[in-house]
Amino acid sequence: MAFETTRPLRFGDCDPSGIAYFPSYMNMLVGVTEDLFAAIDWPWPRLARERNITTPTVRLDATFVHPGFEGDSLTFRCTVARIGRSSLDLHHEVSAAEPLWRAEQRLVATTLDTHRPVAWPDDLRAALSRYMEVEHG
Amino acid sequence: MAFETTRPLRFGDCDPSGIAYFPSYMNMLVGVTEDLFAAIDWPWPRLARERNITTPTVRLDATFVHPGFEGDSLTFRCTVARIGRSSLDLHHEVSAAEPLWRAEQRLVATTLDTHRPVAWPDDLRAALSRYMEVEHG
Amino acid sequence: MAFETTRPLRFGDCDPSGIAYFPSYMNMLVGVTEDLFAAIDWPWPRLARERNITTPTVRLDATFVHPGFEGDSLTFRCTVARIGRSSLDLHHEVSAAEPLWRAEQRLVATTLDTHRPVAWPDDLRAALSRYMEVEHG
Amino acid sequence: MAFETTRPLRFGDCDPSGIAYFPSYMNMLVGVTEDLFAAIDWPWPRLARERNITTPTVRLDATFVHPGFEGDSLTFRCTVARIGRSSLDLHHEVSAAEPLWRAEQRLVATTLDTHRPVAWPDDLRAALSRYMEVEHG
Numbered sequence: 061m062a063f064e065t066t067r068p069l070r071f072g073d074c075d076p077s078g079i080a081y082f083p084s085y086m087n088m089l090v091g092v093t094e095d096l097f098a099a100i101d102w103p104w105p106r107l108a109r110e111r112n113i114t115t116p117t118v119r120l121d122a123t124f125v126h127p128g129f130e131g132d133s134l135t136f137r138c139t140v141a142r143i144g145r146s147s148l149d150l151h152h153e154v155s156a157a158e159p160l161w162r163a164e165q166r167l168v169a170t171t172l173d174t175h176r177p178v179a180w181p182d183d184l185r186a187a188l189s190r191y192m193e194v195e196h197g
Numbered sequence: 198m199a200f201e202t203t204r205p206l207r208f209g210d211c212d213p214s215g216i217a218y219f220p221s222y223m224n225m226l227v228g229v230t231e232d233l234f235a236a237i238d239w240p241w242p243r244l245a246r247e248r249n250i251t252t253p254t255v256r257l258d259a260t261f262v263h264p265g266f267e268g269d270s271l272t273f274r275c276t277v278a279r280i281g282r283s284s285l286d287l288h289h290e291v292s293a294a295e296p297l298w299r300a301e302q303r304l305v306a307t308t309l310d311t312h313r314p315v316a317w318p319d320d321l322r323a324a325l326s327r328y329m330e331v332e333h334g
Numbered sequence: 335m336a337f338e339t340t341r342p343l344r345f346g347d348c349d350p351s352g353i354a355y356f357p358s359y360m361n362m363l364v365g366v367t368e369d370l371f372a373a374i375d376w377p378w379p380r381l382a383r384e385r386n387i388t389t390p391t392v393r394l395d396a397t398f399v400h401p402g403f404e405g406d407s408l409t410f411r412c413t414v415a416r417i418g419r420s421s422l423d424l425h426h427e428v429s430a431a432e433p434l435w436r437a438e439q440r441l442v443a444t445t446l447d448t449h450r451p452v453a454w455p456d457d458l459r460a461a462l463s464r465y466m467e468v469e470h471g
Numbered sequence: 472m473a474f475e476t477t478r479p480l481r482f483g484d485c486d487p488s489g490i491a492y493f494p495s496y497m498n499m500l501v502g503v504t505e506d507l508f509a510a511i512d513w514p515w516p517r518l519a520r521e522r523n524i525t526t527p528t529v530r531l532d533a534t535f536v537h538p539g540f541e542g543d544s545l546t547f548r549c550t551v552a553r554i555g556r557s558s559l560d561l562h563h564e565v566s567a568a569e570p571l572w573r574a575e576q577r578l579v580a581t582t583l584d585t586h587r588p589v590a591w592p593d594d595l596r597a598a599l600s601r602y603m604e605v606e607h608g
Contacts, residue, residue: 071378072364072492076485076541077251077309083223083483090220090346104345105405114214121258127312130487131379172214175264208515209355209501213348213404220346227483241482242542267350268516351525351583357497364494388488395532401586446488449538 062139063096063191069132069156080128080160086120089152089163092136096150100187111181112172115148119166125159132156140191146170146177148188199274200233200328206269206293217265217297223257226289226300229273233287237324248318249309252285256303262296269293276330280322283307283314288330336411337370337465343406343430354402354434360394363426363437366410370424374461385455386446389422393440399433406430414465420444420451422462473548474507474602480543480567491539491571497531500563500574503547507561511598522592523583526559530577536570543567550604554596557581557588562604 073084097104097115107113128134134154141149141164152163169178180188210221234241234252244250265271271291278286278301289300306315317325347358371378371389381387402408408428415423415438426437443452454462484495508515508526518524539545545565552560552575563574580591591599 070365071368071487072361072494074487076482076487076489077245077253077312078487079253079312081227081483082254082257083220083227086220086223087346090218091342091344094345103405105403108214116214116216116261116264117219118261119259120219120261122256124253124255124257127253129379131377175214175216207502208350208505209357209498211350213345213350213352215350218346224483228479228481231482240542242540266516268514351519351527351586353527353586355501356528356531357494357501360494360497364492382488390488390490390535390538391493392535393533394493394535396530398527398529398531401527449488449490 061191062137063099064135064137065092065095067091067134067136069128069130069134071130074130078129082122082124085122085128085154085161088134088136089165090117092138092152093150093165093167096138096191100184100190102184102187108172111184113169113178114172114175115167115169116175117165118147118168120163122161122163124161126161128156128160132160134160138191139193140188141193143180143185143188143192145179148180151193198328199276200236201272201274202229202232204228204271204273206265206267206271208267211267215266219259219261222259222265222291222298225271225273226302227254229275229289230287230302230304233275233328237321237327239321239324245309248321250306250315251309251312252304252306253312254302255284255305257300259298259300261298263298265293265297269297271297275328277325277328278330280317280325280329282316285317285325335465336413337373338409338411339366339369341365341408341410343402343404343408345404348404352403356396356398359396359402359428359435362408362410363439364391366412366426367424367439367441370412370465374458374464376458376461382446385458387443387452388446388449389441389443390449391439392421392442394437396435396437398435402430402434406434408434412465413467414462415467417454417459417462417466419453422454425467472602473550474510475546475548476503476506478502478545478547480539480541480545482541485541489540493533493535496533496539496565496572499545499547500576501528503549503563504561504576504578507549507602511595511601513595513598519583522595524580524589525583525586526578526580527586528576529558529579531574533572533574535572539567539571543571545571549602551599551602552604554591554599554603556590559591559599
């Protein structure tokens with residue numbers, strides 16, 4: 061099952077050339093990831109408070125296929141590609157009327173105080189696997 | 198020759214977990230690219246006005262090795278990996294006391310009005326090649 | 335009648351001290367104003383295209399009463415305080431469980447090309463007055 | 472004595488209407504305030520670590536007189552208008568070729584953990600007064 065959510069592409073997300081400013085896309089992407097964790101009932105403030113875990117991005121590989129324009133309604137479709145010991149690989153597809161961009165993102169569970177990797181707790185691992193991509197044979 | 202510039206990592210670039218917020222890094226990266234074009238005497242407003250060209254990012258592949266902290270002084274080192282017909286591949290290395298992150302970025306010269314790829318004018322191509330990576334044999 | 339909308343206060347809107355970063359609040363405020371114009375059927379891209387009008391902010395007076403925290407659900411309540419020849423005065427109140435901040439904002443209708451003030455077209459003036467504050471005697 | 476610093480107005484600070492996006496100005500303003508504290512040898516990370524103090528903005532009153540354009544070199548001129556028990560009133564003037572905008576900003580010294588106001592330590596108060604506006608009779 062994919063996690064889906066929508067975002068308006070706002071005036072403030074666009075640049076003087078008239079298209080989406082890609083760092084604003086990255087800000088949205090973090091927000092979508094935030095919503096994914098909230099959807100499995102582990103919003104980040106709870107994850108920090110109860111498990112001392114934060115989830116920084118260690119890899120981001122994005123391809124921008126078509127420019128986004130002010131007023132576009134963006135659909136973010138996110139699936140879990142792989143859950144490692146402390147890593148989480150997400151695949152994002154973002155579209156308006158047509159596909160606009162896609163990204164591979166790797167998050168790592170780290171401790172809030174030392175910023176060192178830590179294993180995903182089993183309940184979180186199980187909850188995240190809900191959004192795992194399913195191979196169709 | 199590499200293009201080098203520095204940036205302070207500010208309070209406003211960091212997140213509640215206490216480290217650099219990666220979309221802020223991306224905003225800096227665009228600014229560094231902007232400075233690169235200014236360094237070859239083609240600041241973007243001039244490029245837009247005189248050549249009708251804008252340079253959106255179509256690919257960004259970033260790896261974050263160590264977290265950046267508020268107060269870090271960041272050194273950005275940027276080289277041109279390849280200049281295609283309308284593409285420009287940049288390699289970025291960002292460090293404080295130690296290497297923090299690196300990125301491969303592809304820009305494409307596009308027309309301001311139609312957002313379609315356009316060939317790099319010869320003078321721009323020549324100017325950009327100043328920052329080409331040199332192979333040491 | 336007030337224009338109301340909600341926004342999550344996200345991880346990326348907060349700073350290393352753990353509270354909302356006020357420039358992120360300002361970014362949200364622009365988005366709320368954008369939504370107000372969409373609500374009267376004049377989304378900004380249409381306003382630019384059909385009337386050559388953009389609406390920059392010329393005055394912003396904000397008071398931050400309580401800090402906002404990651405995960406807060408913010409309610410923005412916006413009313414029109416006054417419509418001048420080319421100005422529009424908005425009053426904003428932003429609350430979570432309690433009032434967090436408020437702002438007086440003045441926008442000015444300006445031409446897209448020269449950035450000079452221009453009178454609000456009558457139909458826009460009429461549409462905006464829908465959100466005028468009503469005095470209760 | 473005024474605290475002065477400069478900032479380029481970048482592509483990423485401008486909006487689709489072609490002028491400075493005011494929330495980006497606010498982000499710069501926070502950075503200028505950050506630099507002011509660094510100039511008195513109390514960079515914010517040190518202030519947090521050694522004194523448990525953070526300095527959120529509780530009031531911001533800004534007037535935008537002329538639009539800023541991509542490529543403008545901005546000069547920020549900041550003076551201390553008043554130092555209260557825990558408040559700090561700053562006056563900012565921002566100009567390129569001509570004055571662009573000005574702002575009155577009130578910061579409050581607060582504890583990092585409870586976000587409650589705390590009195591400015593005497594040494595900080597003395598250091599900040601270096602940038603106090605001087606009345607000329």
